[in-house]
Amino acid sequence: MNKFRPLIESFFLLGVGSLAIYYDRTNQLGLLVNSRYNLLILLSSWTLVGLGIYELIRYLKKVTIHVHDQHADSWLRRGPGYLLIALTIGIGLLIPPQPLSSQTALSRGVSVDLPGIRSADGFRLSISPENRTLIDWIRTLQTDPEPDNHQGDPVRLTGFVMHAPHLPDNHFLIARFMISCCAADARPVALPVKYDPAQFTFENDQWISLEGQITAGQIQDERVAVIELTNMEFISTPINPYVQ
Amino acid sequence: MNSIAWIDGVTVFLGIMVEAMPFVLLGVIASSFIRTYVSTDFLLRAIPKNPILAAFSGSLIGFVFPVCECGNIPLARRLILKKVPPYVVITFLLAAPVLNPIVIAATYTAFRDQLEILWLRLAFSLFVAMAIGLIFYLVGKPEKVVRPNLMEENTDHDHDCKIQGRVPKFLSFLSGMRGEFIEMTAILSFGALIASFSQVLVPREVITSIGTNAFTSILAMMLLAAVISICSNVDAFFALSYVNTFTPGAILAFLVFGPMIDIKAIAMLRTTFQTGAVFWMSFLAFKLTLVLTLFYNYFLSP
Numbered sequence: 001m002n003k004f005r006p007l008i009e010s011f012f013l014l015g016v017g018s019l020a021i022y023y024d025r026t027n028q029l030g031l032l033v034n035s036r037y038n039l040l041i042l043l044s045s046w047t048l049v050g051l052g053i054y055e056l057i058r059y060l061k062k063v064t065i066h067v068h069d070q071h072a073d074s075w076l077r078r079g080p081g082y083l084l085i086a087l088t089i090g091i092g093l094l095i096p097p098q099p100l101s102s103q104t105a106l107s108r109g110v111s112v113d114l115p116g117i118r119s120a121d122g123f124r125l126s127i128s129p130e131n132r133t134l135i136d137w138i139r140t141l142q143t144d145p146e147p148d149n150h151q152g153d154p155v156r157l158t159g160f161v162m163h164a165p166h167l168p169d170n171h172f173l174i175a176r177f178m179i180s181c182c183a184a185d186a187r188p189v190a191l192p193v194k195y196d197p198a199q200f201t202f203e204n205d206q207w208i209s210l211e212g213q214i215t216a217g218q219i220q221d222e223r224v225a226v227i228e229l230t231n232m233e234f235i236s237t238p239i240n241p242y243v244q
Numbered sequence: 245m246n247s248i249a250w251i252d253g254v255t256v257f258l259g260i261m262v263e264a265m266p267f268v269l270l271g272v273i274a275s276s277f278i279r280t281y282v283s284t285d286f287l288l289r290a291i292p293k294n295p296i297l298a299a300f301s302g303s304l305i306g307f308v309f310p311v312c313e314c315g316n317i318p319l320a321r322r323l324i325l326k327k328v329p330p331y332v333v334i335t336f337l338l339a340a341p342v343l344n345p346i347v348i349a350a351t352y353t354a355f356r357d358q359l360e361i362l363w364l365r366l367a368f369s370l371f372v373a374m375a376i377g378l379i380f381y382l383v384g385k386p387e388k389v390v391r392p393n394l395m396e397e398n399t400d401h402d403h404d405c406k407i408q409g410r411v412p413k414f415l416s417f418l419s420g421m422r423g424e425f426i427e428m429t430a431i432l433s434f435g436a437l438i439a440s441f442s443q444v445l446v447p448r449e450v451i452t453s454i455g456t457n458a459f460t461s462i463l464a465m466m467l468l469a470a471v472i473s474i475c476s477n478v479d480a481f482f483a484l485s486y487v488n489t490f491t492p493g494a495i496l497a498f499l500v501f502g503p504m505i506d507i508k509a510i511a512m513l514r515t516t517f518q519t520g521a522v523f524w525m526s527f528l529a530f531k532l533t534l535v536l537t538l539f540y541n542y543f544l545s546p
Contacts, residue, residue: 006422009422009423009426010422012426012429013422013425016261016265016429019258019261019262020262020265023258023262029262031255032255032258032259032262032263033259033262033263037263037266037353040266041262041263041265041266043266044265044266044269044270045265047269048265048269048425051418051421051422051425054418055419055422058419065412065415065416065419066407066412066416067416067419067420067423074427076426076427076430076431077423077426077427077430080430081426081427081430081431082426082430084429084430084431084433084434084437085426085429085430085433087433087437088261088429088433088436091254091257091258092258092261095251095254097251097254097255097258097259098251098252098255099255100252100255100256101248101249101251101252103246103248103249103252104249104252107443107448108488108489109488180354180355180356180357180358181263181353181354181355181356181481181484182259182260182262182263182481182484183255183256183258183259183260184256184259184260184263184439184440184481184484184485185354185484185485185487185488187488
């Protein structure tokens with residue numbers, strides 16, 4: 001095993017380094033991390049690939065170098081550790097990541113609020129209703145929850161469908177995940193939508209683009225603003241499903 | 245457990261791995277650089293005589309030598325062999341894994357929308373490290389702290405790098421990164437698997453009842469921190485996956501206690517310090533972190 005250690009580890013360097021590069025090429029990086037880190041991640045990935053190539057060449061040319069290798073016996077650099085890294089590379093290359101599902105949204109707790117974010121954001125409120133995104137609307141309603149103040153305002157949103165148990169019949173949530181850093185911290189935000197079941201049917205996790213208007217609704221004995229659906233179409237899953 | 249939840253777990257797992265990679269690389273580069281190029285001599289002249297100032301400067305050494313818990317023990321041994329007082333070395337050991345630029349950058353990346361986590365991580369870590377260092381100064385008997393055989397047992401790695409020549413040194417620097425990268429990535433994978441799949445496998449009610457309680461959430465995260473010996477330059481990404489289900493105090497407890505004391509760190513500490521000293525470091529770190537984060541949960545958290 002020791003003889004092949006440099007070889008195995010060089011391939012691990014190459015394998016781990018190429019993961020993010022592969023995701024970037026296949027437009028899947030947006031499913032995993034906030035896009036503002038893409039450059040940093042790709043730079044380090046190419047560095048790892050470069051290091052892997054250097055070590056591989058060094059092994060093939062049998063060049064020995066004195067290295068301060070203090071943990072050469074650690075379990076991490078034998079079977080168990082190698083297995084973990086091989087597993088990571090295997091999962092990364094064989095199981096494609098997906099946008100997080102409504103099931104995970106429910107288990108992480110869907111919010112129609114954005115806690116910790118300044119609600120009185122004058123700039124946001126000055127955006128005309130039909131141009132507001134889901135986040136814009138949530139901020140608007142957080143600042144001014146009274147439905148009558150927005151009655152009839154036009155709404156155009158994209159998001160995925162989420163059926164939530166606390167909603168009355170003929171309602172679903174239009175939702176998106178907000179991420180700060182990566183999928184690990186993704187938090188769902190959503191707004192309730194009222195629709196006519198004779199006209200439309202919806203399944204969880206379908207991505208839709210909807211049109212509607214704000215009206216007053218009753219959810220769990222509270223009078224809240226809901227979106228009354230007038231029109232919708234199915235869309236394909238966006239490359240960047242998260243909002244940041 | 246259905247397949248959708250598993251795929252979500254995979255997505256979270258891969259997100260952690262990909263996001264943490266730049267910081268693994270930074271940690272590996274810094275560590276190899278320090279081992280190859282940096283001499284510890286200048287430190288000896290810089291440490292003040294006053295114990296409080298000495299403890300404080302010990303805590304800041306991480307800014308010059310950004311090492312995580314893997315790299316701080318070898319460096320600590322070098323310092324002890326050069327006669328730096330043990331209590332200063334202890335302060336360095338406990339503080340350096342957090343008070344260094346790489347960990348600050350990683351914590352900032354992970355908690356950019358909750359920066360109080362970053363500030364409190366730094367403040368609490370500094371406080372705990374200095375407190376323990378000063379306790380050792382006041383109460384510790386020097387002959388009971390450091391292992392007496394250190395002088396005989398020390399190896400080549402406990403001294404500054406002796407390689408001569410620019411090219412050999414640079415090649416040693418480059419090649420030294422491979423081994424450390426493998427170690428860090430292996431333990432990161434382990435932690436990432438736990439972080440992503442524990443929340444898929446453990447029933448939601450259990451997680452919620454533990455995670456929202458001010459006290460049990462802290463205990464649970466400290467236990468996790470002690471068991472999962474993940475390097476401090478990437479542990480913020482592990483903690484991040486619990487941010488929606490655990491109290492902020494618990495997240496902080498993980499981020500403060502983890503870099504100081506865990507299974508790997510204890511094993512490494514015991515190569516250099518006597519068992520009694522290691523016990524007290526662990527116990528004090530545990531209690532101080534618990535008190536600080538409980539206080540935060542009860543009085544300061546939003």
